[in-house]
Amino acid sequence: MLLQIEQVTSWYGKNEALKQVSLSISKGSCYGLVGPNGAGKSTLLKILASIILDYQGKIQIANQPNGSQKDQIGYVPQEICLEQNLSAISNLYFFGRLYGLRGKELRKRAAEVLEEIGLSERGKDKVMKYSGGMKRRLNIGCALMHGPKLIIMDEPTVGIDPQSRSYIFQMIARLKKKGCTIIYATHYMEEIEKLCDGVAFIDQGKIIEHGAVNELLQKHAIPSVFVKGNQALPEELDRFGKVTNHHGGYLITTNTPIPVMEAVLHRYQDEPEELIQLEIVRPRLEDVFFSLTGNELRDDKKALQEQAMGGKW
C-alpha cells in the first residue's frame, strides 16, 4: 500500500465534514473518489495535501513517518490556481521554486513538464490567453514540478473541452505507467469507469462503499437484457427477473442474461426480421451508487455538465 488513511474525522466548526474515513490505496493505481456536492471529497484531499491540518486520525504514506508527506504529494486544486499575467513557464518556475528547485534543474524540469502537458509551443504565452482546458493542464503541470509520487486531483476536468479532457486522461495513463499513484475526485462516474482501478463512494462525510471498480459492479449492480421487437415477450421471462418497459422495448433485469436471450431468440426463430434489438446492458457505476444510496449522484448533474461543456457534453 502506498497510502493508508485511518479513521480520519474532520470538522468545520460544528459541521462534521468527514466521519471516520479509512482507505488504503495501492502504489501505481488510479483511485477514484466519488460523491455528490458537499460529500467531503475536497476536505479529504486537502487533508492529504496538508492544506487542512486540523483533523483526527492517521495518514501514512509508505516509508514516510506520519506528517512528513508534503514533498511526496502533488495537489491539483479544484480552482485554477495560476497567475494569469505570467507565462506558463513562469508559473511552473514559481511552483518549482516552492519545492526547492533552482537554476538548471528548475529550467529542465519546467521544460519536461511543459512537454508532458502538451504546452511546449505555448510556454511563453501569458496564461490569460489560454483556453479553459489549457489552464487546467497547466494547473496539473504545476503540481508535477517536484516529481511527486502521489498526485491528488480534485475535479480536474470541470469546465474543459473534450480534447483537453482526453489529453488529461492520457497524461494520467502516462503518470501511472511511470509508477505514480493518482487520487482522482470527480462527479463523473464515466471518468471513474475509464480511468480508475479502485473507487470509494463518499456521501455525507462517510465512505459508503469502496473497492475495485469491477468488483463493485459485480457485487451491487445487476445486468439487464434489452429486447425490442414486434412479438410479445415469452411469458417465462418473468421468472428470470424484473421486466420493465424501456424505450419502446423491454428491459429484463437478471443475473442470467444468456437464458433470457436464448428464450427471446427461440420466440423469434421463425420470424427473425421481427426482432429489432437484443442486447445485454452492462450495469454502470452510477447504478451501484444508486443502489447503495437510493440517490442519483447529482441532482444538478445536467447543470454542471452544461456549465463544464458550454452546453456540449
Ligand SMILES: Nc1ncnc2c1ncn2[C@@H]1O[C@H](COP(=O)(O)OP(=O)(O)OP(=O)(O)O)[C@@H](O)[C@H]1O
Ligand atoms: N471552508 C469551509 N467552511 C465551512 N464548511 C465547509 C468549508 N468547506 C467545506 N465545508 C463543508 O464541508 C462539507 C464537505 O465539503 P467538501 O467541499 O469537502 O465536499 P465536496 O465533496 O468536495 O463537494 P464539491 O463536489 O461540491 O466540491 C460540506 O458540508 C461543506 O459545506
